[in-house]
Amino acid sequence: MYYPTTHPWSGDQSLGEHLNERGVSRRDFLEFCGSMCAVLGLSKSMLPSLAAQLEAIKRPSVIWLQLQECTGCVESVLRTAEPTIGDLVLDLVSLDYQHTLMAGAGQAAEKALSDAMAANKGKYVLVVTGSVPLNENGIFLTIGGRTGREILEEAARDAAAVVGVGACAHFGSVQAARPNPTGAVGIRSIITDKPVVILAGCPPIGDVVTATLVHFLTFGRLPQMDSEGRPLFAYGKRIHDQCTRRAHFDAGQYVEVFDDEAARKGWCLYKVGCKGPATFSPCPIFQWNTRTSWPIGAGHPCIGCTEPFFWDTMTPFYGRLPNVAGFGIESKVDVIGAGLAIGATAGVLAHAAATSVYQLRRRRKDEAVAAAAAATGGTTPSERTKED
Amino acid sequence: MAATRVVVDPITRIEGHLRIEAQQDNGRITNAWSTATQFRGIEIIMTGRDPRDAWAFTQRICGVCTVVHAVASCRAVEDALGIRIPPNANLIRNLIHGMQFVQDHVIHFYHLHALDWVDVTSALKADPAATARLAASLSPWPNNSATWFAEVQNRVAKFVASGQLGIFTNGYWGHPAYKLPPEANLMAVAHYLEALDWQRDVIRLHTIFGGKNPHPNFLVGGMASAINLEGTATINAERLTDIRDMITRAQRFVEQVYWPDLQAIASFYKEWAGIGGGVRNYLACGEFPEGNIDELDKMYLPRGIIMDRDLSTVVPYDPSKVAEFITSSWYEYAQGDDAGLHPYEGETKPKYAGPPTPWTYLQQEKKYSWLKSPRYDGKPMEVGPLARMLVAYASGHEEARAVIGDALGRLKVGPAALFSTLGRTAARGAETVLLARRMNTWYDSLVNRIKSGDTQTFTSDKWEPETWPATAQGYGFLDAPRGALGHWVQIADGKISRYQCVVPSTWNAGPRDATGQVGPYEAALTDNHPLVDPQRPIEILRTIHSFDPCIACGVHVLDAEGRTVTEVKVL
Numbered sequence: 001m002y003y004p005t006t007h008p009w010s011g012d013q014s015l016g017e018h019l020n021e022r023g024v025s026r027r028d029f030l031e032f033c034g035s036m037c038a039v040l041g042l043s044k045s046m047l048p049s050l051a052a053q054l055e056a057i058k059r060p061s062v063i064w065l066q067l068q069e070c071t072g073c074v075e076s077v078l079r080t081a082e083p084t085i086g087d088l089v090l091d092l093v094s095l096d097y098q099h100t101l102m103a104g105a106g107q108a109a110e111k112a113l114s115d116a117m118a119a120n121k122g123k124y125v126l127v128v129t130g131s132v133p134l135n136e137n138g139i140f141l142t143i144g145g146r147t148g149r150e151i152l153e154e155a156a157r158d159a160a161a162v163v164g165v166g167a168c169a170h171f172g173s174v175q176a177a178r179p180n181p182t183g184a185v186g187i188r189s190i191i192t193d194k195p196v197v198i199l200a201g202c203p204p205i206g207d208v209v210t211a212t213l214v215h216f217l218t219f220g221r222l223p224q225m226d227s228e229g230r231p232l233f234a235y236g237k238r239i240h241d242q243c244t245r246r247a248h249f250d251a252g253q254y255v256e257v258f259d260d261e262a263a264r265k266g267w268c269l270y271k272v273g274c275k276g277p278a279t280f281s282p283c284p285i286f287q288w289n290t291r292t293s294w295p296i297g298a299g300h301p302c303i304g305c306t307e308p309f310f311w312d313t314m315t316p317f318y319g320r321l322p323n324v325a326g327f328g329i330e331s332k333v334d335v336i337g338a339g340l341a342i343g344a345t346a347g348v349l350a351h352a353a354a355t356s357v358y359q360l361r362r363r364r365k366d367e368a369v370a371a372a373a374a375a376t377g378g379t380t381p382s383e384r385t386k387e388d
Numbered sequence: 389m390a391a392t393r394v395v396v397d398p399i400t401r402i403e404g405h406l407r408i409e410a411q412q413d414n415g416r417i418t419n420a421w422s423t424a425t426q427f428r429g430i431e432i433i434m435t436g437r438d439p440r441d442a443w444a445f446t447q448r449i450c451g452v453c454t455v456v457h458a459v460a461s462c463r464a465v466e467d468a469l470g471i472r473i474p475p476n477a478n479l480i481r482n483l484i485h486g487m488q489f490v491q492d493h494v495i496h497f498y499h500l501h502a503l504d505w506v507d508v509t510s511a512l513k514a515d516p517a518a519t520a521r522l523a524a525s526l527s528p529w530p531n532n533s534a535t536w537f538a539e540v541q542n543r544v545a546k547f548v549a550s551g552q553l554g555i556f557t558n559g560y561w562g563h564p565a566y567k568l569p570p571e572a573n574l575m576a577v578a579h580y581l582e583a584l585d586w587q588r589d590v591i592r593l594h595t596i597f598g599g600k601n602p603h604p605n606f607l608v609g610g611m612a613s614a615i616n617l618e619g620t621a622t623i624n625a626e627r628l629t630d631i632r633d634m635i636t637r638a639q640r641f642v643e644q645v646y647w648p649d650l651q652a653i654a655s656f657y658k659e660w661a662g663i664g665g666g667v668r669n670y671l672a673c674g675e676f677p678e679g680n681i682d683e684l685d686k687m688y689l690p691r692g693i694i695m696d697r698d699l700s701t702v703v704p705y706d707p708s709k710v711a712e713f714i715t716s717s718w719y720e721y722a723q724g725d726d727a728g729l730h731p732y733e734g735e736t737k738p739k740y741a742g743p744p745t746p747w748t749y750l751q752q753e754k755k756y757s758w759l760k761s762p763r764y765d766g767k768p769m770e771v772g773p774l775a776r777m778l779v780a781y782a783s784g785h786e787e788a789r790a791v792i793g794d795a796l797g798r799l800k801v802g803p804a805a806l807f808s809t810l811g812r813t814a815a816r817g818a819e820t821v822l823l824a825r826r827m828n829t830w831y832d833s834l835v836n837r838i839k840s841g842d843t844q845t846f847t848s849d850k851w852e853p854e855t856w857p858a859t860a861q862g863y864g865f866l867d868a869p870r871g872a873l874g875h876w877v878q879i880a881d882g883k884i885s886r887y888q889c890v891v892p893s894t895w896n897a898g899p900r901d902a903t904g905q906v907g908p909y910e911a912a913l914t915d916n917h918p919l920v921d922p923q924r925p926i927e928i929l930r931t932i933h934s935f936d937p938c939i940a941c942g943v944h945v946l947d948a949e950g951r952t953v954t955e956v957k958v959l
Contacts, residue, residue, distance in 0.1 A: 059552055068426055070940045071403045072451015072602040079588045079601065094552040099400045103503045103559030105929055106396035112557045133427075139740045140427040140758075143405060144397050145747030174430060174448040181429030181738070203451060203602055244621070258607060259846035263614040266621025288600035292592040292630075295599030297621060300612035303444060303605075311445065316438040 061120040062093040067130030073166035080206035126159035131172040135183030167202040177311035198229035202305035239276035242284040273318035275304030404939025420913035434887035454602040456868035464875040468862025477610035498583040507566040514570035529644040610846030639824040650817040664809030664931040666912030670775035675867030716899035726902035761898040771871025773816040812934040853882040893942030
């Protein structure tokens with residue numbers, strides 16, 4: 001089935017009117033709100049409030065900056081789609097500046113940016129994909145002849161909310177992996193005077209972006225976040241604790257090598273490197289591409305892409321987690337499994353503890369590359385973590 | 389009259405960060421400069437890592453052509469370690485890469501390129517019934533009803549009336565370069581919207597085999613998605629049925645919407661078959677192995693080179709003749725800025741030498757881009773769909789000749805029309821038709837192999853580093869949606885000692901070389917090229933978009949240490 005997105009939402013309509021005109025019944029709408037309640041972790045008693053506020057809103061301005069990045073996060077948002085109504089959630093906004101899709105170029109594009117910022121001062125939502133290179137005065141990224149840092153600082157100043165989408169905006173992602181030749185940092189290193197929500201992942205699931213915007217537009221604030229800025233409704237639990245293959249972990253049924261009999265039975269991928277036990281992510285629940293599958297579901301171990309500096313902390317990707325993390329002997333697996341199976345709130349602390357173990361190993365690694373980092377003027381992941 | 393200096397920065401509706409500067413004189417472009425304005429340094433980051441992880445790192449070079457670097461990386465490591473992947477894994481990779489091509493090319497046409505040719509506001513003046521008649525004359529696509537077009541038009545009218553134009557703000561609407569009648573504009577706008585939904589749907593093939601899109605997972609030695617018809621978490625009949633269905637819908641949309649639309653729109657812009665040709669040389673490295681990777685005669689799209697637009701001869705491609713120049717790039721070489729280095733001997737030290745930001749003009753600068761200038765045997769080469777289709781056409785590829793010949797006949801032009809902005813866009817469509825059809829063959833082969841009892845997707849014998857030689861090196865080639873891509877990897881003591889990529893948008897978007905030869909973008913922009921209004925540079929966008937730029941791919945950097953390698957292995 002196709003679900004054509006042919007219904008731009010005019011400014012004089014409320015969402016309720018718009019949906020009605022589109023042939024979406026109130027019952028469908030309330031069902032959608034119910035599922036959004038579930039996604040956002042709200043109780044059902046919140047449903048009337050969510051529905052009323054969603055129906056009343058107009059299209060707020062969204063300004064989307066693409067900095068040092070690969071455009072994968074934009075593509076991920078393009079894949080966002082729940083039947084009939086999910087595509088509308090993208091129409092919740094007036095996307096006033098977005099390089100990949102916008103019609104104008106050059107001066108026309110930059111004018112669209114300055115006009116949108118002026119007309120919606122203090123009210124627009126700033127979405128950022130990509131990192132900010134700081135080495136050599138930021139010359140490794142310019143747009144319209146200006147550095148990424150300058151553009152980001154200007155756009156963030158009058159934003160009502162800032163949403164960092166993807167691992168690059170989170171911590172610099174692959175270009176920040178050691179030795180970080182361009183000095184790439186996440187946007188929270190630049191925007192320090194207001195809360196920034198981070199939708200982690202390389203890329204994040206598009207539906208997480210949608211749900212976060214719904215949250216902000218409905219409740220007038222960003223969702224609760226963990227220490228990484230990740231909203232709890234999506235990143236509150238480990239993959240391991242929600243994994244469809246968890247029963248095999250508990251039963252000691254592991255894939256030993258790819259495409260073995262265990263792989264063909266869909267057993268646990270821990271021994272071929274799965275980072276699910278150390279990764280907070282909505283992948284098992286939200287799944288990918290209209291809930292078609294997810295990495296572990298398709299037989300590949302999780303690479304931990306929602307975690308900070310995963311290019312250095314989670315590699316080698318096919319190394320077993322205890323070995324990688326320095327936990328040592330394999331008999332600890334069960335201990336780790338048990339230790340990780342705790343409540344969501346305490347989980348953040350447990351996770352921080354796990355991360356500190358990584359950092360021990362990271363520091364050892366970093367010693368080896370310290371000279372290279374110094375030579376390029378880049379900072380090591382450990383140094384940045386300390387700053388954070 | 390002095391030439392007018394023109395700057396277009398950012399070039400939008402592309403991947404990455406690109407700046408074009410030009411000089412305009414009497415409505416023509418007389419000179420052009422192509423500047424990549426982002427640098428990330430991923431190859432430097434590869435050093436010291438596990439070669440089995442390399443696909444994931446290099447995949448992040450680009451999230452649009454999100455499989456091409458991953459597959460090229462796997463092939464490079466497999467070449468280095470002597471790994472031969474199982475036929476099933478090759479077929480799965482072909483299906484993934486095939487769907488990448490088809491989905492990416494359709495997105496490019498409707499969402500990145502169409503607004504150069506389609507005036508959204510003109511669609512408001514269309515007669516929906518006449519639009520339906522126009523569409524019916526082109527295609528049996530069942531959505532092409534007057535009711536549907538009226539609904540789209542009504543929505544566009546309300547959208548425009550709202551004053552919140554979103555991504556359509558400050559488009560070049562009403563520019564005299566727009567030539568389509570209102571009905572063709574309305575048809576294209578309707579299909580723009582349908583394609584948004586279609587792309588999201590068919591790309592799920594990546595999710596089934598790779599777990600997600602963008603950035604699906606790959607595996608050195610094969611694929612991680614095990615096949616077991618009795619399994620609940622494996623490739624089984626349910627998953628295969630979904631894939632079959634996606635291929636069918638991909639092919640139907642390409643044949644009934646994209647390809648007819650492209651040809652219909654092209655018929656209103658035939659003058660663009662004489663504009664924007666640029667460099668006269670074309671390179672294709674070959675793609676879609678239907679045997680082992682080293683059986684070059686079993687590539688579905690053939691390897692070869694066309695020199696000086698001579699379609700009577702296909703020159704063999706020799707990877708040892710690739711060299712990169714930095715004369716106009718913000719790097720330095722130990723041997724001096726005019727040297728050209730083969731990738732195996734390459735070196736990169738970024739060294740910015742431009743003016744401080746904010747920039748006004750770069751065109752007076754000796755160095756002006758983060759891209760290098762790749763050359764083949766000293767010559768600039770265009771890569772991409774046009775190069776592949778020219779090589780296929782000249783090689784006597786029957787299906788390519790049929791599809792291209794059909795389109796040329798319909799437009800009443802000869803093969804020389806292909807050497808142009810319009811030819812580049814048309815070649816992309818022709819290639820999409822071929823690949824959408826060919827996916828059926830790969831799917832059938834996969835199913836037949838499963839039927840015969842072969843479910844192997846991975847070769848484990850060279851997985852463990854203990855089985856590797858102390859040193860090894862390999863070349864992974866792949867012809868990606870935007871053109872010929874090469875990854876070169878060197879491995880020492882189980883770790884990557886050097887990693888290099890030479891990628892499509894570096895070939896196409898690179899700056900001037902040591903002898904002053906311009907790159908393909910720059911050459912195309914000065915090849916009989918109009919620019920009527922420097923404030924509204926729609927003509928520049930047409931030609932640049934016809935290449936489908938992917939600048940994050942184009943900007944790469946080699947091993948920082950620049951070691952010389954004596955043993956050069958050529959496939």
